[in-house]
Amino acid sequence: MMTTPRDRSLARKGRGATFDPHNRFSPTVSDAVDDGWWQEEAPTRLATQVRDEPAKSALSWNHSPDLSFDRSLNPYRGCEHGCIYCYARPSHAYWDMSPGLDFETKLIARTGMVERLRDELDKPGYVCRPINLSGNTDCYQPLEAERGTTRALLELLLDTRHPVTLVTKSALILRDKALLAEMAEHRLVRVFVSLTSLDDDLKRTLEPRTAAPRTRLKVIRELSEAGIPVGTLISPVIPGLTDHELESLLEAGHDAGARTAAWMLLRLPHEVAPLFETWLNEHYPLRADKVMSLIRQCRGGEDYDARFGHRMRGEGVFATLLGQRFRTTCRRLGIGNRTEMGLDTSAFRAPHAQGDLFD
Known part of the structure; x- marks a missing residue:
C-alpha cells in the first residue's frame, strides 16, 4: 500500500518541512512502502549540505504588477531558515530537488555573483532602478555568515551608488549595520524586517531557524537608531493561526522604530499547499481544518489563487477585513507605506567609470 505524506511525516528538530514531496518535473515517483521488513528509523536530525554553482548571471527580472521592483539578487538557492510556508520552495524542483526537506537542507551557493553583477551594471543602456536583495530566499540566512556574498554585493552597490531594498528575518544583518548606514546617508537602502508572530513556540516550528520575535524587534530598533530606513513586513498573515496578532x-x-509597513496573505503555490497542511496536522491538529477553511475562503474555494492582484491579498469577507484592520492600525500609529521610503537613482555610476582609464 502506498504511503501518503501524512503517513510518512516526521517532525525533525530545527526543520520546517515534515517530508519531501514529489518533484513535479521528475518523470518517476518513488514512495516508501511498509513490506513488513525491519528498516532503520529515519534520522530525527538532518545535516545541511551546500554545493557551489557558478553564476551565469546576477540579476533576475520580473514583470509582475504585484511587486514594487522589477529586478532582484539571490545569492543562495534554498533556505536553511526552513519556513514551512515559503513561496520559494517550489523553485527547488528546477534543480532536481524536492521543495520539502531538500529546500532547507540542500542549499546552493552561487559563486561569482559580484563579478556578474558588475558586468551587468556596466552594460550600455542599463537603467538604474532599485534592486531587491532577497527576492526569493533570505540573503542573510545562516550560510551568509560563512560566504559573505550579500555583504560583497552591498559593497559594490555602494561603490556604484545603486539603490537596493532588503527583506530579512535574520539578525545577521546587524553585522553590516555600518555599511547599511553609509548607504542610507546616500538614500541607497531601505530594509524590511519580516514579522510573522510574537509567539516563540509558534515561531520554533513555523520558522525554525529564523531569529526569535524579540530579536527581530531588536534588529528594527538598532537599524532605525543607525539612521537606516526600516519597516515591517507582516507576512504571511495566516488566517486562524496568526491573523489575531496583526495589530500587535x-x-x-x-x-x-519601524515607520513603514506592508502585509501579505499566506500563499500556497504548488507543493507548498500539501507541505503546509501536513505541518498543520502535525503541530496544530485541532486548528488544521479551521485554518484551511479560512484560507480557501480567501482563495475562491481553492488552496491558492495565483492571479495578479489576488495572490498577495486574497478576496472575500475575511481578506477584506484583514486589509481594513491593517489600514486602520497604520493610520492610528502613523505608519506609512513602503512607497514613502524614496531611494535615489540619480547618483548611479557604472563600474567602468570608477577606475583609471589606463588601468
Whole structure:
C-alpha cells in the first residue's frame, strides 16, 4: 500500500518541512512502502549540505504588477531558515530537488555573483532602478555568515551608488549595520524586517531557524537608531493561526522604530499547499481544518489563487477585513507605506567609470 505524506511525516528538530514531496518535473515517483521488513528509523536530525554553482548571471527580472521592483539578487538557492510556508520552495524542483526537506537542507551557493553583477551594471543602456536583495530566499540566512556574498554585493552597490531594498528575518544583518548606514546617508537602502508572530513556540516550528520575535524587534530598533530606513513586513498573515496578532505586530514594530509597513496573505503555490497542511496536522491538529477553511475562503474555494492582484491579498469577507484592520492600525500609529521610503537613482555610476582609464 502506498504511503501518503501524512503517513510518512516526521517532525525533525530545527526543520520546517515534515517530508519531501514529489518533484513535479521528475518523470518517476518513488514512495516508501511498509513490506513488513525491519528498516532503520529515519534520522530525527538532518545535516545541511551546500554545493557551489557558478553564476551565469546576477540579476533576475520580473514583470509582475504585484511587486514594487522589477529586478532582484539571490545569492543562495534554498533556505536553511526552513519556513514551512515559503513561496520559494517550489523553485527547488528546477534543480532536481524536492521543495520539502531538500529546500532547507540542500542549499546552493552561487559563486561569482559580484563579478556578474558588475558586468551587468556596466552594460550600455542599463537603467538604474532599485534592486531587491532577497527576492526569493533570505540573503542573510545562516550560510551568509560563512560566504559573505550579500555583504560583497552591498559593497559594490555602494561603490556604484545603486539603490537596493532588503527583506530579512535574520539578525545577521546587524553585522553590516555600518555599511547599511553609509548607504542610507546616500538614500541607497531601505530594509524590511519580516514579522510573522510574537509567539516563540509558534515561531520554533513555523520558522525554525529564523531569529526569535524579540530579536527581530531588536534588529528594527538598532537599524532605525543607525539612521537606516526600516519597516515591517507582516507576512504571511495566516488566517486562524496568526491573523489575531496583526495589530500587535504592527504596534511592536512601530515601537521598535519601524515607520513603514506592508502585509501579505499566506500563499500556497504548488507543493507548498500539501507541505503546509501536513505541518498543520502535525503541530496544530485541532486548528488544521479551521485554518484551511479560512484560507480557501480567501482563495475562491481553492488552496491558492495565483492571479495578479489576488495572490498577495486574497478576496472575500475575511481578506477584506484583514486589509481594513491593517489600514486602520497604520493610520492610528502613523505608519506609512513602503512607497514613502524614496531611494535615489540619480547618483548611479557604472563600474567602468570608477577606475583609471589606463588601468
